[in-house]
Amino acid sequence: MAYTITLIPGDGIGPEVAAAAVRVLSATGLQFEWETQHAGLQALATHGSALPEAVLTSIRRNKVALKGPTETPVGSGHRSINVALRKELDLYANVRPVETLHGVKSRYDGVDLIIVRENTEDLYSGLEHVVVPGVVESIKIITEKASTRIARYAFEYARTHGRKRVTAVHKANIMKLSDGLFLDCARGVAKDYPEIRYDEIIVDNCCMQLVLDPTRFDMLLLENLYGDIVSDLCAGFIGGLGMAPGANIGEYGAIFEAVHGSAPDIAGKNMANPIALVLSAAMMLDHLGEHAAADRVRGGVDAVLKGGTKLTRDLGGKAGTTEIAEAIAAAM
Ligand code: ATP
Numbered sequence: 001m002a003y004t005i006t007l008i009p010g011d012g013i014g015p016e017v018a019a020a021a022v023r024v025l026s027a028t029g030l031q032f033e034w035e036t037q038h039a040g041l042q043a044l045a046t047h048g049s050a051l052p053e054a055v056l057t058s059i060r061r062n063k064v065a066l067k068g069p070t071e072t073p074v075g076s077g078h079r080s081i082n083v084a085l086r087k088e089l090d091l092y093a094n095v096r097p098v099e100t101l102h103g104v105k106s107r108y109d110g111v112d113l114i115i116v117r118e119n120t121e122d123l124y125s126g127l128e129h130v131v132v133p134g135v136v137e138s139i140k141i142i143t144e145k146a147s148t149r150i151a152r153y154a155f156e157y158a159r160t161h162g163r164k165r166v167t168a169v170h171k172a173n174i175m176k177l178s179d180g181l182f183l184d185c186a187r188g189v190a191k192d193y194p195e196i197r198y199d200e201i202i203v204d205n206c207c208m209q210l211v212l213d214p215t216r217f218d219m220l221l222l223e224n225l226y227g228d229i230v231s232d233l234c235a236g237f238i239g240g241l242g243m244a245p246g247a248n249i250g251e252y253g254a255i256f257e258a259v260h261g262s263a264p265d266i267a268g269k270n271m272a273n274p275i276a277l278v279l280s281a282a283m284m285l286d287h288l289g290e291h292a293a294a295d296r297v298r299g300g301v302d303a304v305l306k307g308g309t310k311l312t313r314d315l316g317g318k319a320g321t322t323e324i325a326e327a328i329a330a331a332m
Contacts, residue, residue, distance in 0.1 A: 012262025014068025020274030041071030116226025242273025
C-alpha cells in the first residue's frame with residue numbers, strides 16, 4: 001500500500017531539506033505518493049496566494065503532510081502561513097522532541113525532553129490594534145477548552161510513551177487570569193494521571209534551570225509563545241536548529257516540520273542540515289504506525305552522526321545536504 005502524503009517544499013532551504021527527507025524515506029522500502037503543494041513566498045509568486053486553498057484541501061484529504069519552512073511575505077495583510085495552517089486545520093498540539101544524538105558536539109549530554117506547545121491561541125490570535133497613536137494593544141487569548149485539550153494531549157503522550165513527569169511552564173504570577181486559567185486546566189487534567197508527576201515552573205526560572213541542566217526535565221507543557229521561545233532555546237542543547245524536529249497534530253490531520261525557518265542565508269547552497277526534517281519525517285512514520293521504519297531512519301541518522309565524517313557546516317563538517325541524505329539512506 002502506498003501512503004499519499006502532502007509535500008510542501010516551502011521557501012529558502014525548504015526544497016533542499018524536503019528533497020533530502022524524501023530521499024531518506026525512499027530507503028525505508030515503504031511506498032509514498034507525494035502530492036507536492038506550494039505555500040510561502042514561492043507560492044505567492046506562482047499562485048497569487050501564499051497559502052492557496054489547494055494546500056488545505058490536499059492536507060484535509062491526505063491527513064498527513066511533510067513540510068519545509070515557509071516564509072510569510074513581509075507587510076501588512078499577510079497572516080503567518082504556519083499560524084494559518086495550524087488554525088485552519090486545528091493542529092492544536094506542537095510536539096518537539098529534544099534529544100542529544102551521538103556525535104553532535106554540544107555542552108550538554110543526555111538531554112531527552114519533550115516539548116508540548118499549544119498551537120492555536122495565546123498572543124498568536126493576531127488581535128492587535130492601535131488604541132490611540134503611540135499606544136497599541138495586543139490581546140492574549142487563553143481558553144479553558146484549548147488549555148484542557150493541550151494538557152490532555154501532553155498527559156496522554158506521557159502515558160503512551162513511558163514519560164514520568166509533566167511540567168507546566170507559566171507566568172501566572174503576572175498574568176494571573178490567563179496563565180492562571182492555563183494552570184487550572186493542567187491541574188485538573190493531571191488528576192486523571194496519578195502515575196505521572198505534575199509540577200509547575202515560572203517561565204524565566206525554567207529558562208535558567210534548562211540552561212544549567214536540561215536533563216532535570218522530562219516533558220514541558222507550554223502556551224504558544226513560551227513554547228516558541230523555549231523550543232528554540234532547547235534546540236541549542238542538541239546542536240542547533242538543524243537538529244530539531246517537530247510535529248503539529250490535530251484530531252483531523254498532522255503536519256511534520258522542523259523547528260527551523262527558511263534560513264535564507266544558506267539557501268540554494270547545498271549547505272543546509274537536513275536532519276531536522278529527516279527526524280520530523282521519522283515522527284511522521286511513527287504517526288502512520290510504521291515504527292520499524294521510523295527506527296531505521298533514526299538509526300541511519302545516528303550512524304551518520306557517529307561516523308562523524310559526513311556532517312554539514314552547522315555541525316562542524318563540510319558535507320552537503322544531498323551527501324548527508326545519501327549517507328543516511330546508505331546507513332539504513
Ligand atoms: P523563522 O523566523 O522563519 O523561524 P529564523 O529567523 O528564526 O526563522 P532560521 O531561518 O531558522 O531563522 O535560521 C536561523 C539561523 O539558523 C540561520 O543562521 C540559519 O542559517 C541557521 N539554520 C537554520 N536551519 C538550519 C539548517 N537546517 N541547517 C543549517 N543551518 C540552519
